[in-house]
Structures are given as structure tokens and as C-alpha cells.
Amino acid sequence: MQIAILLFDRFTSLDAVGPYEILHRVPGAETVFVAEHAGPVHDESRALSLGAARTLSEVTAPDVLVVPGGPGQSAQMTNEPLLDWLRTVDAATTWTTSVCTGSLLLAAAGLLTGRRATSHWLALDTLRGYGAEPAGERVVTDGKYVTAAGVSAGIDMGLTLAGSLVDDRFAQSVQLMTEYDPQPPYDAGSPAKAPANLVEKARGRSRFTARQAR
Amino acid sequence: MQIAILLFDRFTSLDAVGPYEILHRVPGAETVFVAEHAGPVHDESRALSLGAARTLSEVTAPDVLVVPGGPGQSAQMTNEPLLDWLRTVDAATTWTTSVCTGSLLLAAAGLLTGRRATSHWLALDTLRGYGAEPAGERVVTDGKYVTAAGVSAGIDMGLTLAGSLVDDRFAQSVQLMTEYDPQPPYDAGSPAKAPANLVEKARGRSRFTARQAR
Numbered sequence: 001m002q003i004a005i006l007l008f009d010r011f012t013s014l015d016a017v018g019p020y021e022i023l024h025r026v027p028g029a030e031t032v033f034v035a036e037h038a039g040p041v042h043d044e045s046r047a048l049s050l051g052a053a054r055t056l057s058e059v060t061a062p063d064v065l066v067v068p069g070g071p072g073q074s075a076q077m078t079n080e081p082l083l084d085w086l087r088t089v090d091a092a093t094t095w096t097t098s099v100c101t102g103s104l105l106l107a108a109a110g111l112l113t114g115r116r117a118t119s120h121w122l123a124l125d126t127l128r129g130y131g132a133e134p135a136g137e138r139v140v141t142d143g144k145y146v147t148a149a150g151v152s153a154g155i156d157m158g159l160t161l162a163g164s165l166v167d168d169r170f171a172q173s174v175q176l177m178t179e180y181d182p183q184p185p186y187d188a189g190s191p192a193k194a195p196a197n198l199v200e201k202a203r204g205r206s207r208f209t210a211r212q213a214r
Numbered sequence: 215m216q217i218a219i220l221l222f223d224r225f226t227s228l229d230a231v232g233p234y235e236i237l238h239r240v241p242g243a244e245t246v247f248v249a250e251h252a253g254p255v256h257d258e259s260r261a262l263s264l265g266a267a268r269t270l271s272e273v274t275a276p277d278v279l280v281v282p283g284g285p286g287q288s289a290q291m292t293n294e295p296l297l298d299w300l301r302t303v304d305a306a307t308t309w310t311t312s313v314c315t316g317s318l319l320l321a322a323a324g325l326l327t328g329r330r331a332t333s334h335w336l337a338l339d340t341l342r343g344y345g346a347e348p349a350g351e352r353v354v355t356d357g358k359y360v361t362a363a364g365v366s367a368g369i370d371m372g373l374t375l376a377g378s379l380v381d382d383r384f385a386q387s388v389q390l391m392t393e394y395d396p397q398p399p400y401d402a403g404s405p406a407k408a409p410a411n412l413v414e415k416a417r418g419r420s421r422f423t424a425r426q427a428r
Contacts, residue, residue, distance in 0.1 A: 014235035014392065017262075021228035021365065024259040031261040040254065040265050045238040047245040048231075049265035051254050100393075121393060138397045150393025151235065152369065160399045172402035173412050178228065179314075179335060179364025181403030182396035183352045185374045188386035189395030198387050 001029040001165070004062035004089070006102075007041040007052050008082070010072025014151050015099040016050065019066050022158030025174050026165055034059045036082065044071045056085045061092035064161065068154070069101030069120060074207065076105055083109040095161060097146040099154035106145070107132050115142040120150035121191050122206045152189075155180060215243040215379070218276035218303070220316075221255040221266050222296070224286025228365050229313040230264065233280050236372030239388050240379055248273045250296065258285045270299045275306035278375065282368070283315030283334060288421065290319055297323040309375060311360040313368035320359070321346050329356040334364035335405050336420045366403075369394060 003023050005016050016033075024031040035041045035052035042049045067086070076082055086109040090096045098106050103119040106112050107130035117132040117140055118124070124134040138149045139157045148157035159180070163171035175181075188194035191202075217237050219230050230247075238245040249255045249266035256263045281300070290296055300323040304310045312320050317333040320326050321344035331346040331354055332338070338348040352363045353371045362371035373394070377385035389395075402408035405416075 017231040051263035152394040175402045176408040180366040186386045188389045194390040
């Protein structure tokens, strides 16, 4: 089994590392980080780079594809070679997945048309503009397409996939070893729970404007 | 403000990236990944490397130190130059922190003697062997020392630190933007919650044996 995690300039690190930390533990699976060019790929803050071991042309038939999001996703929405790669690879996958605004890349490639999917809460309208049907759940499964909400939701998605790829007992053992017993010190992790003025401020600053929606 | 995150061969990626994803958003903070040698540092699975931008000698007085854990931590327990660096840097920090078995490195450097601290649940006895007083909480603060439980607990620690470094409102805004509203598909994230036979199996396979405890 091959699990491919896409990287691109200005991705969000936790989008990729959350599911990775769960999925690299799948017995017998090879996990590969893949990008247009092999070598370090800088994340959104430029303080961190993750190493891409393979180029797109070297990974053509993974069993599982994970597409992260991040500010750099916008530039990739019109990157035709990348969108072509997503379509090619998707034809071979058992599971095609995304975290955060990674779902916009899948949607731009035409892979989520008419499908229930999710994204970062600020990007749900844009996701609809690309033909998907936004759902408010943290992890949304529609056929072989599994999309997660913003950034940290990739950990929950990773465990869901671990259960599907192996079994519940394996997923539970990974949850135990990664001690994923979350106890956030605040309760502001969704627009329904956060203080209303923080939600409004975030909407005001959002890069997801009508310009990007089709 | 400088936030330094240590990397070493065979660290656990999420230990470092969890707090990073929260803390790099602190306004005005410079986040630096630091290791004995600059360049890519491979994590425990070898499938992922994170780039260290600076060497130990280039980072001498960070305001915040974050020490991850991982299987490679054992080899670092007797790395005297690294332990010396931890002691030197600690003299300058406002917060000295760890995730997972990173607390064993702080303890081996003598920084947690007599202090309440935590670690991965499998390493709590070893932590006691190095002079700390293990506490069962997910994030433990004793003076300027903040230690987190296993792997994923670094996200909770990051938010706690964000509240201390800036304020509650900022920490809540980061929680909202990272959509940290955890909904694990299983409830097996601690030895108290996981099926007993999985806990026993994990204990049986643990690298934390009497050999490593002093």
C-alpha cells in the first residue's frame, strides 16, 4: 500500500502532518511526500519546510492520496499540470482525501462535482462554487472521497482512514500511542463555538472572497 | 520573541508540528527549527524530514524552547553537547517546554528535578527515574516549565502557551483558524479509556523498560 501526501509552496504543515502521523503507522504501508520538485517545500510561515522525497511523475498510482490546504492552495487552483496529476492519480486510488482547503484543489480538478465534501469553515462557500455540496461535518465521506475540515481535522480523518484501511482495533491502538485524548484549554474551535466577534473578524480578513468563487 | 523548536534524528513529527502550528501565529514571533546540523532532519518513520534552519550554536537565547520526543530521544539522553545546550538555553527562556518524551531530555539535563511534569503515558515511570514528579494531566505547568503528554498533546500545550504569550482572545482566534474542535472517531486516547488489552499490548512492546530508568 502506498500513501501519497502532496506538498506545495505555502501549504499548512499540520494539514499534512496530522494525517501523516496516524497513517505512517499502517503496517506495510509506504508513505511518500510528493511535490512538483523533490526537496524541501516551504510551508505558509516559511519557518518550516517538509522534504518531498518524490516528484509528481514518480508517484502515479498511490492507494491513498492526501491533499493538504493552506494559503498556497489558491495559486495551485490554476496549475494545470498539478490538476492533471490529481485526476490521473485519483483514477488509481482507493481513497482520495483532503484536509482544510485541500478540498478546493480536488474540486478544481473536477473530482468533487456533486459530491458531499467539507473544507475550512471559511472556504465552504468557495467549495460550493466549484461544484461540491458543502457539508458541515468534521470529516465527510462520499464514496472514496474523504474530506476534512480545517487544519487539525486531519487527525480525526487519519483515524477514520486507519479504521477503514486496517480495522477499528488498529485505529484505537494508534489513538492510544499518539495519546489523542484532546483537552483544548479553550472551546473556540468552530464558528458555532467561538466568540461571535472573533468569527466576524476572521470573516473580514478571509482570503475567500467572491473573487475566488466561480 | 524567538521560539526555538529542537529537532533530532528520529523525533516524532507531530510532537514538533503540533505546537508549531499554533505558535508560529504569535504576532512578532520568529519561529526557528534548530538541530545539531542544519538541513533536513529525519523523523521516526524516515518518510518525513523537517528542515532545521539553524544549528545549536546559532540559537543561544530563545524566549520559548520546545523539545519534542520520539524514538530518537533515547540516543539523545547521553548526548552531552545537546544536554549542555538545553541547560544554556534554559537559562535564557521565559518558557521551557516539551511534548511527549521530550520531557525526558529536559529531565536528563537536570531541568525538571523535583518539578511536576508529564510525558508519554508509557514514559512516566522513566520520567520519575530522572528526578521529576510525574503528573497525570495532559499539560503540566510548574514555574516556567510546561510539559505535554504524548504526541498530540502538543496542540493543547501550544494553545495554553498562546494564551500566556499573548492573551485568551488570541489563543481562541488561533483555535478557530486551525478549527481545533476535535471529534475523534474512537475514544481510546489514554490508557484509562482504551481497551485494556490494547494498553497491555502497548506496555509489552514499550521501549521504556527498567533498563532506561535510573
